[in-house]
Amino acid sequence: MSTAPDRRPSLIWHLMAWMLGALVVVWASFVALGYQTGVHEADELTDGHLAGVAALVLNLEVAGAVGQGAATPVHEPPGLMAHDYQQSLSVALWDGSGRLISRTGDAPEPSFDTEQGFATLRLGPERRAWRSFTQWSRDHARKVSVMIELQERDELADDIAGQMVEPGLWLLPVVALALGLAIRRGMRPLNELSREVERLDLAQAERVSHRHALREFMPVVNSINTLLDRQQEALERERSLANEVAHELRTPLASIALQARALGDAPAGAMDAPAQRQALAQIGRDALHAGHVLSQLLALARAGRAMLAEPPVPVDLAALARQVVAAHAQAAWQRDCSLSVQAPEALGVMGNAVLLELALRNLVENALKHTPHGTQIEVQAGQGPDGEVWLQVCDDGRRSDGRRDGAERAAAPVDSLHLGHEIVARVLRAHQGSFGEAAPPEGFTTCYRMGMPGTGLAAAG
Numbered sequence: 001m002s003t004a005p006d007r008r009p010s011l012i013w014h015l016m017a018w019m020l021g022a023l024v025v026v027w028a029s030f031v032a033l034g035y036q037t038g039v040h041e042a043d044e045l046t047d048g049h050l051a052g053v054a055a056l057v058l059n060l061e062v063a064g065a066v067g068q069g070a071a072t073p074v075h076e077p078p079g080l081m082a083h084d085y086q087q088s089l090s091v092a093l094w095d096g097s098g099r100l101i102s103r104t105g106d107a108p109e110p111s112f113d114t115e116q117g118f119a120t121l122r123l124g125p126e127r128r129a130w131r132s133f134t135q136w137s138r139d140h141a142r143k144v145s146v147m148i149e150l151q152e153r154d155e156l157a158d159d160i161a162g163q164m165v166e167p168g169l170w171l172l173p174v175v176a177l178a179l180g181l182a183i184r185r186g187m188r189p190l191n192e193l194s195r196e197v198e199r200l201d202l203a204q205a206e207r208v209s210h211r212h213a214l215r216e217f218m219p220v221v222n223s224i225n226t227l228l229d230r231q232q233e234a235l236e237r238e239r240s241l242a243n244e245v246a247h248e249l250r251t252p253l254a255s256i257a258l259q260a261r262a263l264g265d266a267p268a269g270a271m272d273a274p275a276q277r278q279a280l281a282q283i284g285r286d287a288l289h290a291g292h293v294l295s296q297l298l299a300l301a302r303a304g305r306a307m308l309a310e311p312p313v314p315v316d317l318a319a320l321a322r323q324v325v326a327a328h329a330q331a332a333w334q335r336d337c338s339l340s341v342q343a344p345e346a347l348g349v350m351g352n353a354v355l356l357e358l359a360l361r362n363l364v365e366n367a368l369k370h371t372p373h374g375t376q377i378e379v380q381a382g383q384g385p386d387g388e389v390w391l392q393v394c395d396d397g398r399r400s401d402g403r404r405d406g407a408e409r410a411a412a413p414v415d416s417l418h419l420g421h422e423i424v425a426r427v428l429r430a431h432q433g434s435f436g437e438a439a440p441p442e443g444f445t446t447c448y449r450m451g452m453p454g455t456g457l458a459a460a461g
Contacts, residue, residue, distance in 0.1 A: 011190075015183050020176055027172055031165045038161025045160075046153045047118055050089070050133035050146045057091055057144045058137045090130075090147045096140055107147040110134075114145060121147070189214055197224060205232050249294075252286035259283045312350040312431075314455060317391050318343040320353065321379045324360045328368065336373045339364070343381035348455040349389050351431045359427040359435075362420035363393040363448055371397030378444070389454035392438055398445035421448070428452065 090105025098112040108124035114134045121130045129150035136143050193208070200206045207228060208221045259279045325341045332339035349356075360379070367377045375397045383389050421435075428435040433452030440447040 012180075012183055012187055016180055019179055019183070023175065023179070024172075027168065031168055034165050034168065035161045038164040039157040042157035042160040043153065046131065046148065046156065047133065050118070050131070050148065051135075053089055053091065054133050054135045054144050054146045057093060057146070058135065058142060088148065088152060092145045092147075094143045096142065101142070105147070107149070110145050110147065112143070120150060189217065193217060193220070200228070202228070202231065202235070249290055252290040255286045256283050256290075259286075312352065315349050315351050315353045315356055316346050317349055317356070317381055317389060318345060318347040320357055320360060321381055321391060324357060324364055325379055327361075328364050331368055332377065335368060335375075337368060337371070338376040339368075339379075340377075341379045341381075343379070343391075344383075347381050347383060347389055347391075349431070349452050350455055351452065355427045355430065359424040359450060360391065360393070362423050363450075366420045367393050367395045367397070367446075371395050376444070380441070383454055387454050388451050390449050390451045392447050392449035394440055394444040394447040396443060396445050424448075424450065 088106065090107030091102065092100065092104075092107075092110055093102040094100055094112055100109065103109060107130055110121055110123060110130075110132065114121065114132065116134050116136060119132050119134065121132050122128070123130055130147045131150050131153050132145050132147040134143065134145040196208060200208070205228075207225050210218070210221060259282050263276065263279055321341050321343050325339055329339060364377070364379065367375070371377070375395050377393065377395045379391070379393050381389075381391045425435045428450055431452045433450060435450050436448070438447045438449035
């Protein structure tokens with residue numbers, strides 16, 4: 001079966017898109033600025049050319065006069081190669097009285113009254129625009145006007161500006177390609193780190209090496225190694241728990257098989273009624289023990305799903321404690337135990353009510369099963385000065401005051417694996433809380449406390 005292609009965005013393309021976007025914006029700004037600068041400088045160059053020609057004409061000796069409307073045509077000298085930036089200039093020369101002495105070029109005759117300096121004139125029947133420079137000689141004996149058609153000047157300016165920015169436009173793809181290669185090469189350490197993480201063997205407790213030279217990778221490497229350490233610790237706990245569970249189940253199951261075989265292999269009438277009842281009772285006890293271990297394992301698996309599917313909701317721990325105590329009142333009465341609650345009227349936390357009830361129920365059941373008859377058990381709840389809400393189950397099962405006989409005080413715990421405590425610990429980890437044995441209050445010998453952040457909802461009972 002073919003693997004579907006990965007359609008997630010690539011980091012390389014993400015970086016390329018941002019870098020090319022920024023590059024294009026900056027590049028376009030420089031191109032626009034360069035083009036405007038080129039046009040301006042080309043216009044300045046043309047104006048300087050007009051002024052230079054005017055100064056040259058004023059220093060020439062020109063005799064005679066031309067007729068009204070007559071113009072001297074401009075002929076290209078034989079053998080002279082035309083230049084790309086060669087311009088068609090027109091020159092009009094007058095004497096001091098306004099008589100036209102010379103006129104060269106295609107421009108219509110301008111007015112003698114045109115002021116000195118640069119100007120844009122509208123000449124001829126078509127009123128075409130001409131850029132002109134007009135100047136008097138020092139003795140005001142002659143006046144000259146040098147002109148170029150404005151369209152020609154603008155075309156020249158556009159051509160010069162285009163020649164200035166064209167290399168930049170050709171260079172942009174080259175820079176983009178170089179950036180892409182540089183980013184790809186710069187991503188090589190990250191790719192090497194990814195391949196090293198992919199090759200890790202959790203079964204061998206491998207870690208990511210610190211050989212990567214880039215210091216930006218060190219927080220990532222340390223975080224990955226910390227996560228691997230936690231994963232390894234969790235695997236070790238699971239392996240240890242699995243071994244203990246297998247050992248714990250092996251004894252009752254082997255006993256059940258042995259008792260069943262004894263009952264099955266005994267000839268009819270060979271085993272008396274008391275022996276049969278004893279064998280059946282042992283089978284029942286072993287089955288209950290195995291069932292208890294399995295039920296604890298199921299509860300442990302349920303509590304192991306710490307990341308809850310539903311979001312946390314407000315939970316009243318005081319009401320939850322009273323509910324759990326009421327549910328176990330019959331079991332406490334049967335063992336002649338005292339089961340009570342000491343809690344405020346309301347005590348709020350954010351969490352999962354089902355899992356919190358599961359944790360508290362395990363503590364109460366452990367207290368009932370692991371203590372002698374007549375034990376005083378109390379569920380206490382409150383809130384510390386730092387805002388932490390706590391819930392604890394205390395008992396006086398270790399007190400030796402003559403009320404209990406030696407057999408009761410020496411009774412072995414039913415839950416030798418302490419799965420109940422593991423269930424509570426997992427539930428509290430899911431609620432960012434803590435669980436452990438606490439100092440028992442006066443009158444009690446054992447106390448286990450659950451602590452978690454509160455919501456500020458606490459009322460005196």
